[in-house]
């Protein structure tokens with residue numbers, strides 16, 4: 792499977808870079824869903840790792 796969170800594949804998404812709603816860091820890559828579901832917000836890698844690996 793191609794890498795979905797790097798390079799060209801990532802930049803095909805809109806708003807792929809922004810401010811993370813959890814940690815508030817600006818200009819981070821928002822390529823990870825907060826949780827599995829339809830209304831999931833996109834969060835940064837650090838917050839995703841914290842949420843999914845306690």
Ligand SMILES: [Zn+2]
Nearest residue numbers: 811814835838
């Ligand atoms: Zn974050």
